Amino acid sequence: MTMREYMLGNVAIARGLLEGGVQVIAGYPGTPSSEIIDTLAARKDRDYYVEWSVNEKVAMEVAVGAAWTGVRSVVTMKHVGLNVAADPFMTLAYAGTKGGLIVIAADDPSCHSSQNEQDTRRYAQFALVPCFDPATPQEAKDMLPYAFEFSEKFEVPVIFRPTTRISHGKSDIELGEIPVEKPAPSFEKLLDRWVMLPKNARPRHTHLLSIQQSIEDALAESPWNSLELKSDAKFGVIGAGIASVYAKEALVELGLEVSYLKIGTYPVPRKLILELLETVDTVLVFEELEPIVEEQVKMIAQEAGIEVSVLGKTNGFVPREGELNVSAFLETLKKTFDLETESETSGTSLELAPRPPALCAGCSHRATFYSMKKVFGKDAIYPSDIGCYTLGIQSGTVETTLCMGSSISVASGLYHAGEKRPICCSIGDSTFFHSGMNSLLNAIVNKANITVTILDNRITAMTGHQPNPGVGYTATGEPTVQVSLEKLCKAMGAEFVSVVDPYKLEETQEAFKAAKEFEGVSVVISRQPCVISGKRAGIRRAPYVVDPEKCEGCKQCVKFGCPAIEFNENNECAVITALCSGCGVCAQICKFDAIQEVKR
Amino acid sequence: MSPAEQNKLDLLITGVGGQGAILASDIIGKAAVTAGLPIRAAETHGMAQRGGSVVNHIRVGNDYGSMIPKKGADLLLALEPMEAVRYLDFLKDGGIVIMNTQPIIPVTVTSGLTKYPEVSDILDFLSEKYIVKAFNADDLAYEAGNRLAMNVVMVGAVSGYLPIPKETLLESVKALVPQKTIEVNLRAFEAGRQKVEES
Ligand code: SF4
Ligand code: SF4
Numbered sequence: 001m002t003m004r005e006y007m008l009g010n011v012a013i014a015r016g017l018l019e020g021g022v023q024v025i026a027g028y029p030g031t032p033s034s035e036i037i038d039t040l041a042a043r044k045d046r047d048y049y050v051e052w053s054v055n056e057k058v059a060m061e062v063a064v065g066a067a068w069t070g071v072r073s074v075v076t077m078k079h080v081g082l083n084v085a086a087d088p089f090m091t092l093a094y095a096g097t098k099g100g101l102i103v104i105a106a107d108d109p110s111c112h113s114s115q116n117e118q119d120t121r122r123y124a125q126f127a128l129v130p131c132f133d134p135a136t137p138q139e140a141k142d143m144l145p146y147a148f149e150f151s152e153k154f155e156v157p158v159i160f161r162p163t164t165r166i167s168h169g170k171s172d173i174e175l176g177e178i179p180v181e182k183p184a185p186s187f188e189k190l191l192d193r194w195v196m197l198p199k200n201a202r203p204r205h206t207h208l209l210s211i212q213q214s215i216e217d218a219l220a221e222s223p224w225n226s227l228e229l230k231s232d233a234k235f236g237v238i239g240a241g242i243a244s245v246y247a248k249e250a251l252v253e254l255g256l257e258v259s260y261l262k263i264g265t266y267p268v269p270r271k272l273i274l275e276l277l278e279t280v281d282t283v284l285v286f287e288e289l290e291p292i293v294e295e296q297v298k299m300i301a302q303e304a305g306i307e308v309s310v311l312g313k314t315n316g317f318v319p320r321e322g323e324l325n326v327s328a329f330l331e332t333l334k335k336t337f338d339l340e341t342e343s344e345t346s347g348t349s350l351e352l353a354p355r356p357p358a359l360c361a362g363c364s365h366r367a368t369f370y371s372m373k374k375v376f377g378k379d380a381i382y383p384s385d386i387g388c389y390t391l392g393i394q395s396g397t398v399e400t401t402l403c404m405g406s407s408i409s410v411a412s413g414l415y416h417a418g419e420k421r422p423i424c425c426s427i428g429d430s431t432f433f434h435s436g437m438n439s440l441l442n443a444i445v446n447k448a449n450i451t452v453t454i455l456d457n458r459i460t461a462m463t464g465h466q467p468n469p470g471v472g473y474t475a476t477g478e479p480t481v482q483v484s485l486e487k488l489c490k491a492m493g494a495e496f497v498s499v500v501d502p503y504k505l506e507e508t509q510e511a512f513k514a515a516k517e518f519e520g521v522s523v524v525i526s527r528q529p530c531v532i533s534g535k536r537a538g539i540r541r542a543p544y545v546v547d548p549e550k551c552e553g554c555k556q557c558v559k560f561g562c563p564a565i566e567f568n569e570n571n572e573c574a575v576i577t578a579l580c581s582g583c584g585v586c587a588q589i590c591k592f593d594a595i596q597e598v599k600r
Numbered sequence: 601m602s603p604a605e606q607n608k609l610d611l612l613i614t615g616v617g618g619q620g621a622i623l624a625s626d627i628i629g630k631a632a633v634t635a636g637l638p639i640r641a642a643e644t645h646g647m648a649q650r651g652g653s654v655v656n657h658i659r660v661g662n663d664y665g666s667m668i669p670k671k672g673a674d675l676l677l678a679l680e681p682m683e684a685v686r687y688l689d690f691l692k693d694g695g696i697v698i699m700n701t702q703p704i705i706p707v708t709v710t711s712g713l714t715k716y717p718e719v720s721d722i723l724d725f726l727s728e729k730y731i732v733k734a735f736n737a738d739d740l741a742y743e744a745g746n747r748l749a750m751n752v753v754m755v756g757a758v759s760g761y762l763p764i765p766k767e768t769l770l771e772s773v774k775a776l777v778p779q780k781t782i783e784v785n786l787r788a789f790e791a792g793r794q795k796v797e798e799s
Binding site: 006031032113136165168169170171172245246248250325326327330350351352353355356357358359360391394464558559561563565566567578 | 616617625626629630632633637638639640641642643644645650651652653664665666667669670672682683685686705706707708709710711712713714715716717721722725747
């Protein structure tokens with residue numbers, strides 16, 4: 001009997017890696033990819049090595065080292081992580097691998113939790129590396145053992161590109177066997193492969209180009225591409241990755257007799273596309289993000305001299321940005337066949353209050369931002385970075401967010417451009433270790449005059465509380481060195497380094513004042529564990545209450561923005577709800593002494 | 601309805617990050633697998649989740665993607681009143697809404713930027729087009745022993761509509777809630793189920 005289990009897409013992906021005999025896994029957390037390593041790290045019976053690396057480039061290099069010993073390795077990240085890892089990745093395509101190497105880069109159409117919507121399939125084209133694009137969590141799991149074998153057969157790394165709905169979709173998954181026997185690592189000194197001197201790189205580029213056709217042919221035969229030709233159908237649909245199931249569902253629902261090609265791998269299966277193009281006069285290409293398949297289909301049609309109209313993103317039939325779904329496919333069909341589109345809104349006259357995500361009740365970042373704003377004021381400039389604290393945008397202290405680690409370098413750029421206003425940037429502990437360190441070093445050496453606030457909540461919080469070099473344990477919970485942020489900053493040459501407890505407003509503001517006065521790079525490390533991981537670690541603080549007798553209704557506490565503080569129905573007095581985590585900051589803000597700790 | 605159709609149900613769970621929407625959908629998902637039904641679900645993670653509006657799609661008896669098409673859901677389970685209205689475009693006309701009447705006020709309201717609609721207005725509006733079952737699930741959970749069991753009250757409330765036997769759902773509750781809270785959660789489930797059966 002086969003085993004079925006209900007699991008998250010990322011858990012299914014982790015399972016697929018195990019079924020493929022993975023031996024080394026490295027990555028950097030990033031939504032929607034993080035649970036893959038979380039799952040593998042949490043397993044008790046591990047016969048593989050797994051780590052959270054400090055950034056994606058480092059993780060990629062760890063995986064490469066492993067694959068060069070002949071074992072199967074994986075590097076995980078979100079789409080934008082591949083930008084960080086692009087440097088080793090592009091050259092790895094030339095050098096190739098021995099053991100199978102899978103680069104998992106999870107795309108996030110619609111930017112559910114990201115700063116852009118870039119399409120990883122473009123990187124696959126760019127690097128001339130095959131890419132696997134799963135349509136369902138089940139297929140994602142099943143593809144991985146295949147992808148390892150494929151990578152080994154052609155000695156190239158392969159990309160595996162799940163999207164948010166695969167990674168964070170859940171489904172019943174049919175499980176396969178996990179192999180017990182795995183090869184022993186053995187590094188072979190192939191200097192013409194592993195040393196990318198120009199003399200070696202040139203022939204490797206030629207080699208990479210020469211195997212493209214065989215790669216394409218092998219993929220066309222794989223189970224991830226399939227063509228259903230309907231006799232007499234003049235209309236064809238091509239669906240890629242997850243968009244293929246949306247299209248399929250709509251076609252079945254409508255009972256439409258059209259030919260249908262599902263694509264799950266790149267380079268695209270030219271043979272199958274030609275077969276389809278020869279039988280239809282219109283084809284609609286449905287794919288998320290970039291019009292990659294669409295461009296290929298047009299090229300293939302032109303080269304073969306086939307007259308066919310290709311509908312998709314470039315001519316406005318399918319939206320170029322955002323996520324697709326069944327409804328989007330139906331919309332597209334209506335446009336294609338020029339049918340009336342009815343409005344599908346619920347037609348409510350009710351005004352719904354927006355509910356944007358916000359920093360948690362008692363989050364220390366809110367307190368740090370409050371003090372920062374008090375000291376630096378409205379006139380200052382506040383570059384920030386990527387992490388939970390980006391949600392502090394309501395505090396007025398997040399004015400730039402470009403990419404991981406960029407806050408400090410953007411701040412330096414503002415200063416060197418001649419900006420005279422005070423500049424105070426903020427970066428989380430994990431982001432600092434990821435790539436903020438280089439920026440700080442650069443700022444110090446090049447004599448920027450800025451304040452750098454390291455929001456040290458002792459964890460990588462936004463992606464689900466993964467450890468970083470500051471916490472003292474590894475992905476699997478083993479104790480390790482705990483890197484001191486203050487010593488690190490000092491070692492880089494920072495002359496002003498101050499560590500504060502953001503829950504103590506006065507102390508924090510004093511430190512910010514001194515930092516502002518300091519000529520050069522000043523560093524304020526604002527340290528207080530994340531409220532969620534703190535609670536899990538057993539930190540219990542007494543909640544706070546408002547004394548209605550003393551409350552003057554000035555709303556200073558509400559302006560602070562803690563979700564645990566509301567006003568009563570008559571809007572005259574503050575109340576603190578059960579969400580309160582007892583940080584005590586609002587009590588320091590209230591000028592009327594109306595907020596007090598609940599005595600136990 | 602064909603037998604296959606009878607085992608099909610598209611369900612949307614809406615609420616606020618932190619209310620336990622994911623656990624609620626996990627209970628249903630795990631039970632569906634035990635009952636031998638295909639199941640697909642999609643949920644909100646990461647940045648969007650913290651205190652923000654969340655929505656889970658659950659498709660029992662479905663072999664395609666996890667996303668319910670617009671006007672495709674048979675049922676909407678709302679853990680919070682305003683969140684019941686936010687995703688109505690997904691519910692089919694005449695569909696069922698099971699709603700917790702206990703509001704959670706967003707920071708945009710407490711800070712005076714916008715207003716929270718009256719819960720009675722929400723109910724009136726919903727009743728025009730849909731079948732509505734509304735009650736305070738927070739109170740029922742409190743009576744069962746713990747306010748945090750509100751999500752399980754709501755699973756109990758929807759249980760009668762699911763193509764999954766009640767016993768299977770209860771097994772799934774036992775397997776997924778913390779050991780110490782099993783009794784409370786089983787009471788919470790029953791309380792929710794009764795509330796809807798009575799109405
Ligand atoms: S003490 Fe005040 S600021 Fe801190 S969590 Fe409680 S209500 Fe929020
Ligand atoms: S700051 Fe103090 S006085 Fe002002 S509204 Fe809040 S509790 Fe009342």
